[in-house]
Amino acid sequence: MTLQIFALTGIGPVHPGDDLTEILTTALQPLAPEGGDVLVVTHKIVSKAEGRVVAIEGDEEMFRRGLVESEAVSVVRRRGDLIIAETEHGFICANAGVDRSNAEPGTMILLPENPDRSAHQIRTRLDRSFGIDIPVIISDTFGRPWRRGLTDIAIGVAGLEAVTDLRGTSDWAGRQLEVTEIAVADELAAAADLVMGKADGIPAALIRGYQGPRGEGRGRDLVRPPEEDMFR
Amino acid sequence: MTLQIFALTGIGPVHPGDDLTEILTTALQPLAPEGGDVLVVTHKIVSKAEGRVVAIEGDEEMFRRGLVESEAVSVVRRRGDLIIAETEHGFICANAGVDRSNAEPGTMILLPENPDRSAHQIRTRLDRSFGIDIPVIISDTFGRPWRRGLTDIAIGVAGLEAVTDLRGTSDWAGRQLEVTEIAVADELAAAADLVMGKADGIPAALIRGYQGPRGEGRGRDLVRPPEEDMFR
Numbered sequence: 313m314t315l316q317i318f319a320l321t322g323i324g325p326v327h328p329g330d331d332l333t334e335i336l337t338t339a340l341q342p343l344a345p346e347g348g349d350v351l352v353v354t355h356k357i358v359s360k361a362e363g364r365v366v367a368i369e370g371d372e373e374m375f376r377r378g379l380v381e382s383e384a385v386s387v388v389r390r391r392g393d394l395i396i397a398e399t400e401h402g403f404i405c406a407n408a409g410v411d412r413s414n415a416e417p418g419t420m421i422l423l424p425e426n427p428d429r430s431a432h433q434i435r436t437r438l439d440r441s442f443g444i445d446i447p448v449i450i451s452d453t454f455g456r457p458w459r460r461g462l463t464d465i466a467i468g469v470a471g472l473e474a475v476t477d478l479r480g481t482s483d484w485a486g487r488q489l490e491v492t493e494i495a496v497a498d499e500l501a502a503a504a505d506l507v508m509g510k511a512d513g514i515p516a517a518l519i520r521g522y523q524g525p526r527g528e529g530r531g532r533d534l535v536r537p538p539e540e541d542m543f544r
Numbered sequence: 545m546t547l548q549i550f551a552l553t554g555i556g557p558v559h560p561g562d563d564l565t566e567i568l569t570t571a572l573q574p575l576a577p578e579g580g581d582v583l584v585v586t587h588k589i590v591s592k593a594e595g596r597v598v599a600i601e602g603d604e605e606m607f608r609r610g611l612v613e614s615e616a617v618s619v620v621r622r623r624g625d626l627i628i629a630e631t632e633h634g635f636i637c638a639n640a641g642v643d644r645s646n647a648e649p650g651t652m653i654l655l656p657e658n659p660d661r662s663a664h665q666i667r668t669r670l671d672r673s674f675g676i677d678i679p680v681i682i683s684d685t686f687g688r689p690w691r692r693g694l695t696d697i698a699i700g701v702a703g704l705e706a707v708t709d710l711r712g713t714s715d716w717a718g719r720q721l722e723v724t725e726i727a728v729a730d731e732l733a734a735a736a737d738l739v740m741g742k743a744d745g746i747p748a749a750l751i752r753g754y755q756g757p758r759g760e761g762r763g764r765d766l767v768r769p770p771e772e773d774m775f776r
Contacts, residue, residue: 314739317549318546403690456688456689457636457688457689457775457776458636458773458775459766460725461706461708461728463726463730475692494685495694503547503731503734524738534691535690535691541690542623542628542689
């Protein structure tokens with residue numbers, strides 16, 4: 313099994329109201345999409361196209377704090393300016409997803425309202441354009457406890473299993489696997505980030521040759537239910 | 545920028561005392577290693593070759609618990625049989641890294657004693673074989689709070705920056721990036737896992753075309769120092 317990961321080049325700045333799928337379709341054309349392709353799109357251009365952009369009013373820092381508080385359904389940790397909060401979607405991340413990087417001056421970017429719906433819409437229209445089912449992942453950059461650095465993870469998914477279930481699978485020695493659930497959508501998002509780069513203005517990537525299970529997985533499948541969670 | 549990720553096939557079961565780098569060299573030959581390649585090796589075959597394998601004595605479950613306690617320097621959470629513990633290396637993971645999947649019957653596998661040293665040794669000998677500096681990542685499969693499913697991460701690194709530092713970098717609008725540290729070694733490990741598969745017996749992958757910074761990063765760079773950690 314061999315994967316290829318292509319940076320999607322030529323996508324310029326995206327603005328509220330832009331037809332993102334049309335922009336992505338144009339960027340995908342030179343790659344001639346085929347079966348086994350998975351499209352990963354950073355949430356920022358999705359949020360921008362969907363108008364999830366807020367104009368800063370008054371003092372920027374005060375405004376940012378208010379916005380974080382309003383996007384958060386609960387605060388998990390707070391240290392200085394940094395708030396780790398749970399969003400309405402159930403994601404636990406810095407500043408409840410409110411971000412200034414790659415925002416137009418004077419604005420801040422929120423998470424898409426429903427990243428699974430966003431992924432579904434892009435997938436449906438790409439299918440119409442190319443006649444191929446291309447699963448879509450909407451990604452964001454999250455920190456995590458205990459480990460330095462951030463990684464890209466999946467917040468919206470359409471067309472593939474987000475978590476593969478290996479329960480009942482055996483290893484080569486015939487023993488049941490202890491590790492049974494792999495967050496493949498997060499691994500795909502992380503892999504895509506390797507060709508994007510935060511500063512390079514490449515907001516999407518195409519992964520070719522992915523042989524994991526298709527299906528109707530969602531980004532929300534990756535949220536651990538609070539009752540299973542040992543760390544809340 | 546385009547990445548390719550190749551599964552390294554033809555690696556059979558590895559046993560204590562085996563010359564792992566020779567095995568990897570043979571498996572790499574058909575891919576004709578070149579500049580920009582990064583080798584990702586799951587820790588299990590490293591642990592096996594290094595003899596970090598323990599024969600089970602007496603009751604398996606009792607023995608496993610004792611082994612976990614002895615591998616752990618501290619217990620972070622405990623629920624039923626599951627212990628989330630800190631290892632001597634500083635990693636926080638399930639069962640302090642003690643694992644039975646893909647172990648020979650009657651044995652359990654521990655983490656390598658020093659995964660950075662293991663990565664360094666493989667890198668040095670590959671350089672001698674191929675005349676090319678191939679960075680090496682030793683990977684393991686870890687869970688994480690709040691999100692379902694596990695992902696592969698880097699526990700040992702040689703030849704590249706484990707965490708890229710984007711401090712002082714600007715986005716396309718000239719604004720300083722808020723996200724400054726990307727755990728690229730973890731993203732590379734996650735990407736490699738996509739072609740390996742837990743049950744398929746493919747314990748290594750070659751990533752071709754990685755353009756991130758080379759350097760003398762270590763797996764330990766990915767351990768967040770306890771004083772910076774909001775979740776201990």
